[in-house]
Amino acid sequence: MSHETLAIIWFGLWGLIWTVYFILDGYTLGTGMLFPFITKNRQERNQLQEAVGPFWGGNEVWLITAGGATFAAFPTTYANMFSYLYTPMMLILFALFFRAAGLEFMHKEESPRWQNSWKWSFFGSSVALSFLFGVTFANLYYGLKIGPSGYEGTLLSLLHPYGILGGLLFISLFIVSGSLWIMIKTTGDVADRAYRIARPASVVAAGILAIFFVATSNRTPLFTNFTKLPVLWIIPALAFVASLLTLLFVWQKRIGLAFTNICLTIFSMMATGFIGMFPNMLPSRIADKYSTTLFEAAGSELNLKIMLGVAIVMVPIVIGYQLWSYKLFKEKISKETAKGYQ
Amino acid sequence: MSDVLLLSRFQFAITVFYHFLFVPLTIGLVILVAFMETQYVRTKNPLYRQMADFWGKLFTINFVLGVVTGITMEFQFGTNWSEYSKYMGDIFGSPLAIEALAAFFLESTFMGIWLFGKDKISPKLRAFSMWMVALGTNISALWIITANGFMQNPVGYVLRNGRVELENFWALVTNPYAWHMFVHTVVSCYIVGSFFVMAVSAYHLLRKQHVEFFQKSFKYALIFGLVAATATPFIGHKSASFAAKMQPAKGAALEAVWETQEGLPFHIIQIPDPENERNLVEFLTIPKLGSYFYTHSFDGKVTGFDQIPKDERPNVTIVFYSFRLMVALGLYFLAVVWYGFYLYRKNKLLESKRYLKLVMYSVLLPYIAINAGWTVAEVGRQPWTVYGLMRTAEAVSPISLSQIIFSLVSLVIFYTILLIADVYLMIKYAKKGPYASSDVKGGEVQHVS
Numbered sequence: 001m002s003h004e005t006l007a008i009i010w011f012g013l014w015g016l017i018w019t020v021y022f023i024l025d026g027y028t029l030g031t032g033m034l035f036p037f038i039t040k041n042r043q044e045r046n047q048l049q050e051a052v053g054p055f056w057g058g059n060e061v062w063l064i065t066a067g068g069a070t071f072a073a074f075p076t077t078y079a080n081m082f083s084y085l086y087t088p089m090m091l092i093l094f095a096l097f098f099r100a101a102g103l104e105f106m107h108k109e110e111s112p113r114w115q116n117s118w119k120w121s122f123f124g125s126s127v128a129l130s131f132l133f134g135v136t137f138a139n140l141y142y143g144l145k146i147g148p149s150g151y152e153g154t155l156l157s158l159l160h161p162y163g164i165l166g167g168l169l170f171i172s173l174f175i176v177s178g179s180l181w182i183m184i185k186t187t188g189d190v191a192d193r194a195y196r197i198a199r200p201a202s203v204v205a206a207g208i209l210a211i212f213f214v215a216t217s218n219r220t221p222l223f224t225n226f227t228k229l230p231v232l233w234i235i236p237a238l239a240f241v242a243s244l245l246t247l248l249f250v251w252q253k254r255i256g257l258a259f260t261n262i263c264l265t266i267f268s269m270m271a272t273g274f275i276g277m278f279p280n281m282l283p284s285r286i287a288d289k290y291s292t293t294l295f296e297a298a299g300s301e302l303n304l305k306i307m308l309g310v311a312i313v314m315v316p317i318v319i320g321y322q323l324w325s326y327k328l329f330k331e332k333i334s335k336e337t338a339k340g341y342q
Numbered sequence: 343m344s345d346v347l348l349l350s351r352f353q354f355a356i357t358v359f360y361h362f363l364f365v366p367l368t369i370g371l372v373i374l375v376a377f378m379e380t381q382y383v384r385t386k387n388p389l390y391r392q393m394a395d396f397w398g399k400l401f402t403i404n405f406v407l408g409v410v411t412g413i414t415m416e417f418q419f420g421t422n423w424s425e426y427s428k429y430m431g432d433i434f435g436s437p438l439a440i441e442a443l444a445a446f447f448l449e450s451t452f453m454g455i456w457l458f459g460k461d462k463i464s465p466k467l468r469a470f471s472m473w474m475v476a477l478g479t480n481i482s483a484l485w486i487i488t489a490n491g492f493m494q495n496p497v498g499y500v501l502r503n504g505r506v507e508l509e510n511f512w513a514l515v516t517n518p519y520a521w522h523m524f525v526h527t528v529v530s531c532y533i534v535g536s537f538f539v540m541a542v543s544a545y546h547l548l549r550k551q552h553v554e555f556f557q558k559s560f561k562y563a564l565i566f567g568l569v570a571a572t573a574t575p576f577i578g579h580k581s582a583s584f585a586a587k588m589q590p591a592k593g594a595a596l597e598a599v600w601e602t603q604e605g606l607p608f609h610i611i612q613i614p615d616p617e618n619e620r621n622l623v624e625f626l627t628i629p630k631l632g633s634y635f636y637t638h639s640f641d642g643k644v645t646g647f648d649q650i651p652k653d654e655r656p657n658v659t660i661v662f663y664s665f666r667l668m669v670a671l672g673l674y675f676l677a678v679v680w681y682g683f684y685l686y687r688k689n690k691l692l693e694s695k696r697y698l699k700l701v702m703y704s705v706l707l708p709y710i711a712i713n714a715g716w717t718v719a720e721v722g723r724q725p726w727t728v729y730g731l732m733r734t735a736e737a738v739s740p741i742s743l744s745q746i747i748f749s750l751v752s753l754v755i756f757y758t759i760l761l762i763a764d765v766y767l768m769i770k771y772a773k774k775g776p777y778a779s780s781d782v783k784g785g786e787v788q789h790v791s
Contacts, residue, residue, distance in 0.1 A: 050458060053454065053457065053458050054454035054455060054457070054458040054459070055454060056454075057409070057450035057451070057453060057454050058447060058450045058451035058454055060409075060450070061442060061446040061447045061450050061451075063413075064413060064416060064442045064446055065439065065442040065443060065446075065447075067416050067417065067420075067438075067442075068416065068435065068438045068439035068440075068441065068442040068443075069439050070435075071416075071419065071420070071427065071431055071434070071435030071438055071439065072431070072435030072436040072438065072439040073435070073439075075427055075428055075430075075431020075432055075435055075505075076428050076431070078419075078420050078427055078431060078435065079420055079424035079425070079426075079427035079428040079431065079739075080424065081420065082417060082419075082420025082421045082424065082427075083420060083421055083422075083424035083739040083740070083741060086421050086739070086741050086745050086749070087745060087748065087749075089417055089420070089421050090417075090421065090748070090749045090752065093413060093414055093417050094752060094756055096410060096413055097410045097756055097760060098756075100406050100409065100410045101406065101407070101410070101760055101763065104402075104403075104406045105406075105763055105767065108403070108767050108770075108771075109766075109767070109770070150740060299431065299432040299435070299436075299507075299508075300432050300502070300503075300507040300508050302507075302508050302509070302511070303432050303433070303435075303436055303507070303508040306436065306508070306511050307436055307439060307440075310436075310439075310440055310443060311443070314440075314443040314444055315443070318443065318447045318448075318451075321447075321448075321451055321452075322447070322451055325451055325454060325455050328455060328459060328463070329458060329459070339458075339461075341457075342399075
């Protein structure tokens with residue numbers, strides 16, 4: 001296998017790991033964003049905590065793996081991405097602190113003030129994470145202000161309308177995912193309330209996705225690769241169709257299928273982005289020569305080979321025991337039995 | 343030194359110390375909890391299950407902050423040390439990615455299974471889950487120290503394409519420097535775990551509450567600590583003498599050796615004076631012992647700072663005192679566990695209030711010792727970030743002063759909030775003991791099934 005082929009395979013894996021992270025953490029982030037509004041008492045909060053509790057830690061490791069894989073396979077991308085996007089990365093980091101602590105510390109003390117603070121920190125950090133990730137990826141599609149001496153923008157230069165639209169897209173997709181997850185995992189009032197949110201949310205998400213694709217076509221060079229190889233249009237088309245199917249299945253109350261389709265929407269939406277960026281990993285909006293491409297960022301041939309071997313061995317094992325844990329906790333959580341984080 | 347560099351170093355030091363407030367307890371305590379689970383499987387005695395529940399709960403409170411402060415470390419190589427990441431990423435990135443794949447998934451997934459399954463799953467599966475968490479935390483230590491080992495003693499690399507590239511993966515994973523540090527670190531973490539359990543147990547034993555429960559907990563922690571604290575001086579000595587051989591400047595700083603000499607004496611009391619390149623005080627001197635420590639020969643030659651250029655020396659004061667502090671505490675732990683063992687054998691543990699108090703107030707000392715040890719390892723390597731290859735000053739990101747100030751201030755504020763919440767919860771649940779107060783009737787402890 002040539003060095004170039006290896007680098008391309010790793011680009012695919014890089015995109016895949018990010019995508020898996022967003023699919024998996026999407027439902028926890030969505031649950032976090034809905035948390036204060038669809039729970040009315042301690043027992044219902046316990047239900048939601050238990051709906052995500054056994055899984056979210058393992059899901060978050062996909063983010064850490066995405067970071068580690070970027071570092072290992074594309075050191076220059078890792079270095080540039082994290083230092084160019086210094087402030088948003090720090091904000092993501094802080095939100096990760098308070099999401100974890102909010103979820104796990106919330107019920108460890110009886111005082112309402114304590115519980116409220118952590119409840120809202122769980123909510124706020126879930127919103128912040130979804131929005132920031134959306135803004136970040138929209139800016140990767142849009143192109144960053146990278147010039148001859150590195151990143152020339154600020155935090156505010158990421159918050160152009162297209163960037164904000166990306167943030168809203170992520171928020172809406174994750175809210176749909178979260179509300180459906182809650183319906184799959186719980187019974188009773190919380191599940192009913194989640195359904196009342198899922199209906200309008202799935203309409204909004206499909207709408208924002210359509211607007212996002214139109215804006216992508218008008219404002220970004222992302223679809224250039226698709227016009228070069230038209231068969232690729234299947235992928236964004238799939239994203240759009242899956243978002244409509246999600247909507248349809250939500251209204252038919254076929255929740256398993258709706259959840260599958262929202263995951264498929266996230267998958268093909270992310271895939272569209274990575275295909276469109278190829279071979280850039282950090283595209284420059286100023287001039288293409290300042291972009292960081294996968295070829296110039298790739299690690300050495302030996303490193304990529306070894307890491308590929310490690311991934312081929314370890315990833316199936318990880319997926320195996322993660323699936324097993326989903327099977328172990330497949331029962332629906334009722335108000336009466338939910339314990340949450342004690 | 344530029345402000346950005348100085349503040350970036352400061353931020354790294356703060357975040358790594360914070361992270362390392364949680365990690366050692368995670369690595370040490372999990373083994374004890376897993377052992378309690380195993381004992382429950384073997385004996386079906388509900389006491390063991392209560393022990394696993396109680397210590398497991400304290401473990402989880404600590405665990406979550408170990409995880410979140412760890413993400414900071416991963417992000418920071420990119421945000422603040424991007425030049426380092428570009429230059430070293432081909433070698434340094436892979437242990438981090440493997441750490442996530444082989445360790446983080448394992449510990450996080452099984453932590454979730456244990457936490458939410460403990461009342462549903464079989465005792466065997468509970469024990470298995472806890473052992474998987476234990477395996478994950480220890481594998482995690484191995485890979486991150488493999489990465490750090492490369493910074494201390496670069497092996498298996500070649501300089502190509504203007505960066506460090508991987509040449510021999512096997513050399514990277516068998517780096518003797520990393521293995522010395524790994525063994526020393528995890529065994530020291532076991533001391534942290536054992537002192538934590540002993541201290542909390544001592545608190546309750548002093549109040550004569552849940553005596554059976556905490557006596558048993560104390561016993562296990564004591565035995566665990568006995569093994570770890572007894573092994574540590576040997577492991578630590580090997581680690582230090584190896585470090586001194588590989589990094590003469592760090593070696594010279596350990597005992598503040600200014601002149602290269604054979605038959606170096608050892609001063610029990612010594613005050614270095616780096617300004618004038620001499621020791622201000624040398625007191626209670628044992629001839630030739632210094633050479634023995636460094637070389638295992640009383641007449642061995644020890645390299646002093648006279649052979650090391652000034653711009654390749656670490657901060658002698660910090661390294662010297664951190665090293666002394668670590669060693670002194672290590673010997674103190676040894677005394678505490680062996681004296682405890684003596685009391686235990688004589689069946690006098692419960693009556694020895696002074697000893698129990700001593701143990702209780704010693705709970706933070708292993709944390710100080712282990713952080714002092716890492717200070718020796720990291721400050722002792724300066725001015726290099728990767729020994730002999732890259733200076734710390736060359737590694738920093740080209741970020742602006744306002745960015746680093748923003749992140750540093752926010753990190754300090756947020757970490758302080760999290761630390762306060764965490765310590766508050768730890769103390770609350772540690773004091774609460776294994777039973778809810780409603781279960782204690784008329785001084786009699788009712789077993790909760």
